[in-house]
Amino acid sequence: MRGFFHKDNQQRKENANGLDTSLSKNIERIQEIFYHSSDLIIREIQIGKTEPIKAGIIYIEGLADLPSIHDYIMESLMLDMDETNRKQQNYFDFIKQQVLTIGDIAYISDFDSLIKAILNGGAVILLDQQAQGIHAKAKGWKDRDISEPHSQTLVRGPREGFTETFSTNTSLIRRKIKLPDLCLETYTIGRMTQTEVGIMYIKGTAGEHIVQEVRKRIRSIDMDGVLESAYIEEMIQDHSLTPFPTIYNTERPDVVAAALLEGRVAILTQGTPFVLVVPALFNQFYQSPEDYYHRADISTLIRLLRLLALFIAFLGPSLYVAITTFHQEMLPTPLPVGLAAQREGIPFPAFVEALLMETTFEILREAGIRMPRAVGQAISIVGTVVIGDAAVNAGLASPAMVIVVSITAISSFIIPSYDMSISIRILRFLIMALASSFGLFGIFVGIFALVLHLCSLSSFGVPYTAPFAPFIVSDQRDALFRFPQLGLMFRPHLIRRTKKKHSTFFNPTS
Amino acid sequence: MKKVLIPIRVCMILILLTGCWNRRELNDLAINSALGIDKSGDQYLLSAQVINPGQISPGRGGGGGNYAPVTTYRTKEMTIFNALRKMSRQTPRKLYQGHMRMLIIGEDVAREGIAEVVDFIERDHEFRSNFFIVVAKGTRAEKILSTLTHIEKNPAEKMFRSLEMSAKAWAPTVEVRLDQLVSELISPGKNPVLTAIQLNGDIEEGMTVDKLESVPPPSILQYGGSAVFKKDVLVGWFNENESKGYNYAMGNVRSTTGFVRDPRGGKILGEVIRTKARIETRVQNGNPKGSVFVEVTANIGEAMGNIDITDPKTIDWFENESEEKIGSLIQSSIAKAKKWKTDVFGFGEALQRSNPDYWAGVEKDWDQTFAKLPVEVQVDFRIKQIGTANQPILKRLKE
Incomplete structure (x- = not known):
């Protein structure tokens, strides 16, 4: 099914795009284009009493708002039209100037824009003997209400999240940043889906080169469909051969607003509540918006805790395997004795044991997500029993391993970004393999390779590991630590265009 | 494409290497x-x-x-x-x-x-x-x-x-x-x-x-x-006492107890809380001479009998007695070591540090020299606290 927009080029040329003057020909043509789809509504009416003229109203059921078509188009045309006011004007001008009581209208003179208008939920009014149409923007489809985002929950902070509707999403950001400098550039991407994709940034704050780069990459996308922002993400990311996300995504307008204020660029996509933010650096992925909604000292400690959890999630089982199979002398004597007692009778090496438990957990986790909600409970019960007790009693795993796997699992949930959490999960298995063959040596080789890899990444020209490598002293205020707002006067060094944020602080002494 | 191949090759080599060197469950x-x-x-x-x-x-x-x-x-x-x-x-x-x-x-x-x-x-x-x-x-x-x-x-x-x-x-x-x-x-x-x-x-x-x-x-x-x-x-x-003397001289004592008898029949026990020791060997008039300096800080741990603890004189007396006692412990262990002609205290090392030239001359038969080495022991014993009671119960009973 290749739609109208790229029906064979030849046919397109033959059919010259312009509307015909005959209403019936036009209508016939439209029906042909839509293959007589049953949800395409074509209402033919007659307007005017002195000089009756045929008119057609064309829209798609469900996309256009029926009440406004009835009230502001049909009623105006059929009942309220007072022809005495019509002087020398033709019907077309008369209608659009004096009859239609609908806010936003546009003219259409070719089939391309007519089709676009209809597919976007507009109603098109065609008159007989006119090679022009009126596009009444009466878009009105069902939207999801603004609700709390599910992927990033906070204790304190705004409860609103983006929805699937592009205009709602842009308005959510506009509500937060009331600034004419907040630009929105909209592109239509996807040959078939014709998805609206918008770039949002604050002019003068966002680095012009970054905006330019985003524009360039967005424009170069050529694909059939864009159903989610992930499609865009994959097409514009800097590196595809990496487990790490180089584009940040969020459901939260406050996060996007904060990013825009820092000088980043947001990419909104019609049809998904996930908005992309570029450039995305490594340190963004362990930060949470809540870091800024609590006091600085608390936020700093929690951020450090999160980093610790990140390391546990990444290295937990590997360290256990490495130390218990290679470096037993590193443990205080009672510990290896206790562990050895637990391992009595376990048939597998520690690595296989860890792999077994980790894989089981990953399966449980995936099942927990895919399962219908109603059976979710069953999963958690089975999971607790399988991972917790049965595996130990059956002699498949030692209790210590169960502890390690559990703490690793819980730690991986602390990472605020789901994408980063997935990357860590994958890399964990690699490091485990290294640990089981080389011990701590392997782990360190793995970490070295990983750090080198991280340093080779960049997101829209900004080094991924900034502000650690390159080390930027002024940005340390909001990297590992979260300084009080007083200390956060500067925008990130590599992203900003203008240095200082506009803020003054209440000074109790003055 | 080459870039992609390198990690794959490395991984393949890794598989060959998983002989798990030194791995022990x-x-x-x-x-x-x-x-x-x-x-x-x-x-x-x-x-x-x-x-x-x-x-x-x-x-x-x-x-x-x-x-x-x-x-x-x-x-x-x-x-x-x-x-x-x-x-x-x-x-x-x-x-x-x-x-x-x-x-x-x-x-x-x-x-x-x-x-x-x-x-x-x-x-x-x-x-x-x-x-x-x-x-x-x-x-x-x-x-x-x-x-x-x-x-x-x-x-x-x-x-x-x-x-x-x-x-x-x-x-x-x-x-x-x-x-x-x-x-x-x-x-x-x-x-x-x-x-x-x-x-x-x-x-x-x-x-x-x-x-x-x-x-x-x-x-x-x-x-x-x-x-x-x-x-x-x-x-x-x-034996126990000689070991104690040895450890005092070496500064190994971290905490211990020791008592002295009061001539009137009581006993006072000191609980050592800190010690510091230094061994020195100097050459005087062409002959080596060893000295042991020991600083001991103690609390009074036990006081038996009718003794006036609050009297500074008692404390002074106790300090002097203890100094003498520790000194004699050290001397007895030195005497034993001299008898066996083995320098377990490290007087030789001290001499080597203070007088390397002289040491070079005596190094060969240091054991013989050590057996005749005059050693002076100086103990500085100090009482810090007398515990959570003042007078011994026996004393309070009499009053």
């Missing part, structure tokens, strides 16, 4: 907690005390059965390493030395010289050097390693902990680790001293788990005195 190890070395004819008798994890660690995994928490294996060989390897004929798993806590040297080995046996232990990478080295006094190391202990199920752990504790709270024991022993063995101006371990009670009874059910243990391992070496050969034993 915990349950494939026989964790050796103590090693004992005795002499048997011209061979060494090596005893290894191996932990039985299931019995030592509580909880599941151990399975039932009332087995001993440790098993001691013995082999005879000409060298230590050989003996250890030969032991694999008896042990079901590979002996692992990383958690060895105690090295027990039999008296007969010590009398012949310990340098030979220490070499392997120093050379092998698996040993951690934080275990203690003690000498079995009046018994064989294998007997020591066949004794079960109360509270701490692992006898080696018991010996380790009790040496650690008594070195902290009781002056006569001394903690010697491998690195210290080796450096003292090779130093010409200092000879080693090791703590002695004794086995009291019924040895045979102490070997079975059943007998552990009685409240007073049938046999008990305890530290007493120390073994004095000349180079690497055991020459004699310090």
